[in-house]
Amino acid sequence: MTCPxxxxxxxxxxxxxxxxxxxxxxxxxxxxxxxxxPTEESAMVASSETDKDPVFRH
Structure with missing residues (x-):
């Protein structure tokens, strides 16, 4: 086995x-x-954080 x-x-x-x-x-x-x-939770947290940012309005 080689060293990673x-x-x-x-x-x-x-x-x-x-x-x-x-x-x-x-x-x-x-x-x-x-x-x-990577987890699904990480992606969900990242998307919910951008939803709270006033710069990102939908």
């Missing part, structure tokens, strides 16, 4: 990553919100 961050061969100790560094980089992506799991 740098594409090197993964190491069993850090699976699926090749090193602690790549595992930490991936964790930082999650903590900053770079990765997100």
């Amino acid at each position: 961050i740098c594409q090197k061969e993964g190491q069993a100790r850090y699976r699926p990553f090749c090193s602690r560094r790549c595992a930490d980089i991936d964790l930082a992506h999650w903590l900053r919100g770079n990765y997100a799991i």
Whole structure:
């Protein structure tokens, strides 16, 4: 399995990553919100927020 961050061969100790560094980089992506799991609720919240904004009138 290759490392999802740098594409090197993964190491069993850090699976699926090749090193602690790549595992930490991936964790930082999650903590900053770079990765997100889409849900129907997220789309509904986004559309309801634009409905409340006075700039967006229908």
